[in-house]
Amino acid sequence: MLVKIVSKNFDIKDSHKIEIAVKNGRYKSLDKIFELKPETLVDEVDKSGLRGKGGGGAPAGGKWKLMQGYEDRQKYLVVNADESEPGTFKDRQIMEYDPHLLIEGMIDTCYAIKATKAYIYIRGEYAFWHKRLNEAIDEAYKKGFLGKNIKGSDFSLDITVHRGAGAYICGEKSALLESLEGKRGHPRLKPHQKEPEWYFGEPTLVNNVETIASIPFIINEGFEAYRSYGTERSPGTMLFGMSGHVNNPGIYEAPYGTSMIEYIQKIGGGIPEGKKIKAIIPGGSSCTILRGDEIDDVTLDYESLKEHGSTLGTGGMIVMDEDVFIPDITKNLLEFYHHESCGQCTPCREGVGWSDRLLQKILSGNGTKKDIDTILDVADLMNGKTVCVFAPAVSAVLISHIKKFPDEFYSLVK
Template structure:
């Protein structure tokens, strides 16, 4: 049986928890007193000790990332919160900003203090305008209450939060593309530095973290890093807002500890497969992770290391569940159209590769492809892998290889049918 753990989703079921009044009745902003009694470095160390990992899909250690931020420089530091959430199958950040936006604001205050930033930007995807309005309402309330602005909480600390609205570009969820977009440019990912360093916004040191990562900070701050570590696994401590979509009975966002079995999660929270059908496959963490077959799902555990060992990745934890009737060729075609549309076009392997494979699979569906075309999709995937500026193309390569190798018979069936 799965034990419910609610560190981030604690207030999700409470009505009107997006208003300051209700949120405060249920403990919002209580971690702030402790915050200002500690030094910034102590907060960073605490987050580092908690083992908190970036929850936007990458899973890198949050504390280690914070340590890359220089303290006491002349240049201003910035925090950028990534709320671009465009990964198909992922809708958890939306839950936070609509159901408990004050938790995010509380996390932003703590994070900004730890890296000594006085301005935070929340980069939100353009489509999320209705949810942006709720978040903006919460920010306005926080300004009025003196939790944001000059001398927050009557302390000698200034903090502003600005929501920056994107305009429909999946790639802006990639942190360097996001910063380019925030600088008023096209969302083209930047070349990576040869050693670890912080991000740069107009040449100023900047930390980019996902909404859920920042929203995890108040719990750690208040209860300590050991309290966070009592959940999850030693390498993947804590919880994640996993999500279910597709062919399950109860779709939605449900928080759970890392390390539980995927099939238990799907049955417990999702209520099993819709219509009593059999499970065929699950895309584990947003479209960009390698698909798992039903047999693999039985073995899979929801933590970064186990998923890696299975040849996939945990990603954002947004699972897309498919039942036995799903046509895998059509499913891949659907995703290929997505990637073809969303490739930013900077790197040739990605720009041309995404379109090329989409065309081939389109032809295959029309009965106009041969076995060598199918092989070609794998060859193109290999050409895309590791040869581009960002991880968009390697992720797509994994998607193609996953579908084509694990469900090869379905692809071949189309080819055989076309020969007749």
């Protein structure tokens, strides 16, 4: 059930040090890429079917292709290491145990898209991982894997790590780029046609840490090897996380298509004291909730979660046992979203706070049925009227909690 592609070196002692990393296969793909045309690498990634692992699951190949052309421009790669979604703690494992895998993936990617400057945007609270990345980057420069004429090739690359200031919204790729440009982290309007992102007006690719860390395997082993795992439409593997009421919480790599319940029972060791699963948030807190009786045939891939009315998100499952009172969970999440709404769009700024205040009123015993109706109305108004998907996600979360566990909410009101 478990596979080790991205997590292959996690258990090796001192795997973050360059000597150990190189001994265990890191930077091997550099011997291959400089023999190939950049376009060939883009095709290889496209054929692998690799999907972005930052939450949306967009095919990486399609995004890389948008970077083609613009030959006379400075191009950038920005790696999204913001990882602030509650329930999500996978990228930091890569940065802690195998930072050289990420750096190697960045070199491969930059060569393929012809970018000579790259950034890692890391969440402000990740002080340890920020230091670890910088140490690994220094080692890579000393070995000649970064900087001018990498391994004697014509290709040069510089990587800079940028620390965020603790704003969840800066994980949204366009807010991230605004922040990286030194501005307030407000998401940008999306263009009608597909195009790359823009950093200081230049074409830019934004990918998640785990997406980029998957690249060396695809280059070393070929796209078919990657596709041999997972499903037709969700090929490969993902670092799936489990937190909450499981005996063995943590991050484990498994192929897409793995049964959710088997993963929780076999890898997660089941629920403490043999209790029942009441609910699961499948992939970080922005995914709609599933009841325990809805997950029997759910598999861990984009299509199955969609069929079951939720999303795979970041693959970080939050497991809740039968003793959990769902309105408490909803309130906990709403406080987070209330705090983190960037305030740019009125439906989000006002709507999230309003719902949070109403929930507080309901939980303190002063609420009415009408307050629940108002929350549902406000949630409806937050959907589809904002620059980014923060508010629509909060809206869907709220509606799913109330509609899937109505008795618990109505038990609180007069």
